[in-house]
Amino acid sequence: MPTCxxxxxxxxxxxxxxxxxxxxxxxxxxxxxxxxxxxxxxxPVEAGPQRAEPQRAEPQGAEPQGAGPQGVxxxxxxLVKWITWKEERxxxxxxxxxxxxxxxxIMNTLFLxxxxxxxxxxxxxxxxxxMTHLGECVLSATPREKSKGVxxxxxxxxxxxxxxxxxxxxxxxxxxxxxxxxxxxxxxxxIVFDLLNIPLYHGWLLDPQSPETVAAVGKLSxxxxxxxxxxxxxxxxxxKVSEGLVAEQFLESTASQxxxxxxxxxxxxxxxxxxxxxxxxxxxxxxxxxxxxxxxxVTDQGFQxxxxxxxxxxxxxxxxxxxxxxxxxxxxKSQDYNRTTVDYLVAVSLQQSGGDPVTLSDAELARQLQQExxxxxxxxxxxxxxxxxxxxxxxL
Numbered sequence: 106m107p108t109c110x111x112x113x114x115x116x117x118x119x120x121x122x123x124x125x126x127x128x129x130x131x132x133x134x135x136x137x138x139x140x141x142x143x144x145x146x147x148x149p150v151e152a153g154p155q156r157a158e159p160q161r162a163e164p165q166g167a168e169p170q171g172a173g174p175q176g177v178x179x180x181x182x183x184l185v186k187w188i189t190w191k192e193e194r195x196x197x198x199x200x201x202x203x204x205x206x207x208x209x210x211i212m213n214t215l216f217l218x219x220x221x222x223x224x225x226x227x228x229x230x231x232x233x234x235x236m237t238h239l240g241e242c243v244l245s246a247t248p249r250e251k252s253k254g255v256x257x258x259x260x261x262x263x264x265x266x267x268x269x270x271x272x273x274x275x276x277x278x279x280x281x282x283x284x285x286x287x288x289x290x291x292x293x294x295x296i297v298f299d300l301l302n303i304p305l306y307h308g309w310l311l312d313p314q315s316p317e318t319v320a321a322v323g324k325l326s327x328x329x330x331x332x333x334x335x336x337x338x339x340x341x342x343x344x345k346v347s348e349g350l351v352a353e354q355f356l357e358s359t360a361s362q363x364x365x366x367x368x369x370x371x372x373x374x375x376x377x378x379x380x381x382x383x384x385x386x387x388x389x390x391x392x393x394x395x396x397x398x399x400x401x402x403v404t405d406q407g408f409q410x411x412x413x414x415x416x417x418x419x420x421x422x423x424x425x426x427x428x429x430x431x432x433x434x435x436x437x438k439s440q441d442y443n444r445t446t447v448d449y450l451v452a453v454s455l456q457q458s459g460g461d462p463v464t465l466s467d468a469e470l471a472r473q474l475q476q477e478x479x480x481x482x483x484x485x486x487x488x489x490x491x492x493x494x495x496x497x498x499x500x501l
Contacts, residue, residue: 180231183209185223186409188431196223197415198230201406208235208273210382210389213402214303215242217380217391232274240270246300266296273297280326281362281384283311283355286370290326304381306374306392308367309359321351330356362386363422371419372399383419392419395433403428411438 186197196216198209212235215221221238223230243266248259272278272294280290286306289295298305311322322330330352337349362385375381375394383392383401391402393416400416408414414436418426428436 180233181205182229182231183235184229184406184409185227186404186412188412188415190217190415190431193219194225195219196227197402197404198235199404199406199409205232205274205276206389207277208232208239209404210391211273211297211301211303212239213391213404214380214382215239215301217393217402220301236270236274239273240267243267243270243297243300246302262296262300265293266300269293269297277389279384280328281307281309282324282326283309283322283330284324286310286367286374290328298382304375304379305384306371306381307384308363308371309385310364310367310370311355312364312366317351318355321348322355361422361424365422368399368419368422372397375399398433400429400433401426 184199186199188195188197197213198216200206200209212221215238216223221242243263246263248255277294278292279294280292282288282290286308287304289305289307295305311318313319325333334349334353334356337345337352340346340349371383372394375392377394377397380391380393383390391404393400393402399419401419403414403417413430414428415431416429416433418429420426430436
């Protein structure tokens with residue numbers, strides 16, 4: 106497939122040492138092993154005007170705008186990008202640096218499904234706005250079955266979901282399993298995905314054709330695997346030491362949290378046209394499948410003014426996908442897009458280095474813009490790591 110504009114690899118940095126396992130965040134999908142409550146499709150909502158304590162990192166989006174509603178925390182402002190999605194004007198929430206991507210990924214999924222709406226011409230929204238719309242969507246869900254047992258279970262799930270909604274602003278506590286693209290350790294946060302009928306996927310799978318890795322990793326979760334590696338390193342049994350090294354090598358070789366086997370399983374498991382949430386490399390993204398190919402929603406604030414740049418293909422583990430429009434055609438840059446991108450990169454260049462900007466080609470402009478965000482994500486991840494094992498995954 107010819108490349109019009111390419112994004113840089115999602116992660117090329119060497120993996121952190123085992124004692125500081127990658128700080129990741131994963132959330133369980135609707136089809137995880139968690140108890141699931143059957144419910145009807147959520148109707149459109151018209152918007153108005155564990156064992157180890159996980160390390161928390163504050164999302165870095167727009168400047169705080171004061172305190173939000175109780176339990177939500179400081180307010181941040183997000184730019185709204187309007188696209189034409191299946192002939193409908195549809196809003197997309199963009200983000201700068203490391204905003205609360207669990208919240209944004211869920212809301213963008215609801216917008217693309219037309220289960221939530223914003224007034225036409227809306228240009229900005231706050232965290233409080235998004236939390237209000239999300240709460241209305243959760244409350245709009247109803248159980249499919251009317252039996253007393255199902256009703257009681259559904260009401261309990263509803264109460265639990267409303268209690269964990271504020272966590273979407275600061276990160277989710279999740280624990281991935283390496284056996285399937287829908288396999289996560291169940292946590293209360295999973296209920297939100299369940300109630301909204303939003304599948305949550307990852308591609309961090311072990312290769313079943315590697316017997317040693319299968320034996321070393323098995324059905325363990327990330328937390329359990331980290332504990333096993335530490336125990337094996339201090340074992341007097343040479344077999345256990347060897348097994349621990351195999352498990353450690355697996356984590357190091359898949360530090361980007363996406364394997365080729367996982368990508369193949371994703372392509373097979375995700376339904377055609379399904380809009381879901383995908384976890385990779387400390388980030389939640391909105392994902393869909395079109396003509397047997399996977400695509401991730403582009404939410405970089407730097408592309409906010411270019412409504413035709415909507416999707417990025419997910420076809421390898423290196424992360425050098427192709428940018429596409431809302432109809433999944435290769436994105437062709439216009440003169441207006443080039444001028445806007447140049448202005449954005451000039452501002453970033455002058456702000457960060459104080460030097461004169463360098464003339465860039467069209468492809469270089471797109472790559473550098475993505476690289477700016479990638480470097481910001483890497484610096485944030487580095488700043489939040491510690492010298493003790495980080496067992497619980499967290500995503501911003």
